[in-house]
Amino acid sequence: MVLSAPARVRHRQHPPRARRRVLYAGLSVPAILWLAVFFLVPFYAVLSVAGGQIDGIRGTPIPEWNPLIWSRASYHAVFQEFSGTGAFLGPLVLRTVEYVGAASLLSLLIGYPAAYYVSRFATKRKGLLLGLLLAPFWVSYMMRMLAWIGLLQTDGYVNRILIDLHLTSHPVTWLGGKASTVVLGLVYGYVPYLILVLYAGLDRIDSSLLEAGRDLGLGRVRTFLFVTLPLSRQTIITGLLVTVLPMLGDYFTNVMLSGATNTSMVGNAIQGQLQSTTLQTQGAALSLLMLGVLAIPMLYYVVATNRASQAAA
């Protein structure tokens, strides 16, 4: 009896390999359909618009669905915007990298200590603090940016406080095309995502490893530097990817908090092209080029994750 019962259980738990394959394949059907309908089809449409023409009368794009005759004109036009006479994309790319780099660094400096505190020291208040971290998601991104407009406008609270404290005699034009406002807007918009990812990773670090570090004579700071930080490297990369990728394509923060040409980013250029009927093929081409560039860190992430998994195994 003792021997036969586990055997029956094993038999019930593991159906034949062929059936298991069908079952697992079936489970993936909804995701495959979802991807096909909401990613592959639109992606092919973007490719077709980029490879298509502009209607000579209406000035609207005509997608070319046959990949064999896709035109390269819109890609050529985008490269002209990098290096031609009316070139303006180069500075925008540099500015985008600068803004996103600064915003990511600031987000990390703000987000890491917050996530670290919640995961290691919050104890009984962990639920409350997690709720507070999720609070920004209860309000839409647009509303959060609109709130900042209220705070930063000429007679807003920020200027009133600065004047009351005699830190400035005239209101600062925060919304008049300041790079710092756009960077802070990006940080404000995306730091909650980073904190959540960092928290999830830091919370999973085995506390016995930290205790081992302490037992081997490391102080708090050195334990953090030589144990916690290396163990959270993968989490930091994941968190930064989650925030950097959308930041690179962000246009809305800039429109809301600046609206000036001197802070424009690549996302704004794409938006501008897509809003101009005769430039929509160029907008599609620039979107695809950007996708190609963003695929590089994504691939790095996949490779790094695989390596980490193999090392852990």
Add this chain to the structure above:
Amino acid sequence: MGELPRPDSPVTLPTYADNAAIANGLEPETGATLKVFNWTAYINRAVVRNFEKRYKCKVEITTFNTQEDALAKLNTGDLQFDVFVPTVDVLSSLVAAKQVRPLNHGYIPNIHQAWDFFQNPFYDQGWRYTVPYTIYTTGIAWRNDHVSGSPDQLENPWSFLWQEQYRGKVAILDDYRESIGLGLMYNGETDLNTPDVEKLTAAEQALLNLAKLTSVHIDNNDYTNIPSGQMWIHHAWSGDIAAAEYYMPKGVSVDTVSYWFPRNGRGPVNNDTMVVLAGGKCPVLAHLFLNYFLDVDNVIENISYNGYMQPIHGVTGPRLVKEKLLPPNLTTTVVLESDFPRGLRELQISASARQVWQQDWLNVSRGV
């Protein structure tokens, strides 16, 4: 596409057998929802509510911020709006694509309340497809409590925007026709429909200099940004500034707002139109809606919110001031019938010219 409509070259828009006007004598659709596709904050909901009561229907208003946005949405072909408010320069495209329905004049007797110019406009001879909606000039608005002087004091009045000392406080309209047009006028050009690449490149350069000099802001919020003081000088539409009083912060007088348009009338003067869309489900109600917004009493009530004048007999500057719908210091926003023959019109341009205009604008705006 045929000849481009111009005041000296009027155009009769074609009709098609498979896109006919509705028949005479039809009853309005009952219990229906009329779908209106309009610019943001461009109609008085109180007037719309009165229309709903009178014709026992619902009116659903969907808004857009730029003409390009609106056309992109319409071109998807999936939307079933009944009424649309386009600018004049896109009419031929809409007609050629059979997106607008020819009007049955029998449902729109109020057309006779419109200025004569609009009963047979050059862009739509015989008003086959359009009735006029708003009229406006494009000029410069500024806060006179922050900015000294006025455009009239300058040799080139349009250079009033090119003032470095107001960096961060200068804005231009987010509209490629208006803003490239501004660059052209700054350079002394008066043809605001030019396909000339050299002139357009020069206009682009003038605007790039403006951006460098003032960190120029690009938006269509002249109606709030000037009253609030967020911007001190704004390339602006007359109707937006006429409504400034409703957006002034507490304790700040509307007297601090000024609006300039060339005294000789040689500035942009334009009108928007109302059309019935072919894909709509309530064509009779749509006709009645157009007729409703041509009645002088409804027009006055509409202006009380909208600020934009309509070309209707009896709607005059003195009347608007008398009825306290327009502050006396902003009578420069009033549009006269005589402004139309002498003003500069932004009209339809060819697709290839439009591509040049839009590319130049993208180079200036960087998509903001």
